[in-house]
Amino acid sequence: MTSPESQSPAPQPEPESKYRVYRSVPAIAGGVLLLAIAGWLGIDALVSGEGRTQWLTLALMLLIVPLVVAFTLRPAVYAGDDRLRIRNPFRVIVLPWGQVASLKSAYSNEVLTESGAKYQLWAVPVSLRARKKAARREMRATAQVRRSMGRDEGRGSALGMSAGMGQGLLGGGPESEGPARAETDRIMDELRGLHEARHQVETAQGEVTVRWAYEVVGPAVAGVVLVAILLAVG
Incomplete structure (x- = not known):
């Protein structure tokens, strides 16, 4: 017969830390407006255009829409207890706090790593x-x-x-x-405070990873190729 101690339930895994998400509201609003304009002009050209015009419109939309999404809707910064995840237009960078050397604010907001690499925070633009x-x-x-x-x-x-x-x-x-501060400067202050608190924590160590956003780069490159072919063919 097993003892009561041996029947105790297995420990549950700890829940993942929640992320604070920072995004640029003006950029999102501008992106939605640009997509609406591009959609309206594109649909009008597809309906009223003929032959080569329709194909050129499709190629341009395949090029323009991913770029608009990349530079307006896509950028975001996710700040967790252990890592800083930066989603820029064409790359996703994951930085453990132990690898972050400093956060710099000048004409742009940037993260400097211990190895000397520098990554811009597109979602937290300087105004x-x-x-x-x-x-x-x-x-x-x-x-x-x-x-x-x-x-x-x-x-x-x-x-x-x-x-x-x-x-x-x-x-x-x-x-x-406290003193009056611009919104993006307050965000950088929060990130610096989180970095200072978590820089030496064991779970905040690791390697920096960088991944290209092929879901954005692929359609944009395809659009460029199609436009070039259509213009070359005439």
Whole structure:
């Protein structure tokens, strides 16, 4: 007879870590609009065109649609507890946090690996306009706090204490939220924090893998070949 200990159920595998997904909403909106325009023009050319025009339209759509999808709808960044998965227009890069050296923000957001390789984050584009807008918002908030502090200093002690408490409540909002930052800069801050927390973890080690997106490259190359053949044949 087996003992109760031997009948204990086998341990269940731990669930996979969830990913935080980052994508560019303006790029998605622009991609949907471009696909709608391309579909409308393409269908119109197929219906009203004749002979060679129809074949050339099909070849151009085979070329244009994958490229629009690649540069607008496809890019995404998946940040997990152990790995950073980057889905760029033509490649998918999987980076264990242990292989990430730093995350750099300048005119583009990039990941630098321990081996010196550099990969751009297409889904997290840098917006200089958003940065300037955030800087102006921060300057206005700082000026407002300084004006409020100046008014408090000119009041009596009792009134000043009351006003100071009120100012503490009023100023606590912006200060608790931290300085104004552009959306993509806040995303990079989150990724840097995750990298710093998980860089030395054992499960976050491994090799960098890079895979070409043949589901995008294949149709685009086929479209280029078809267009070239049709133009050469005349």
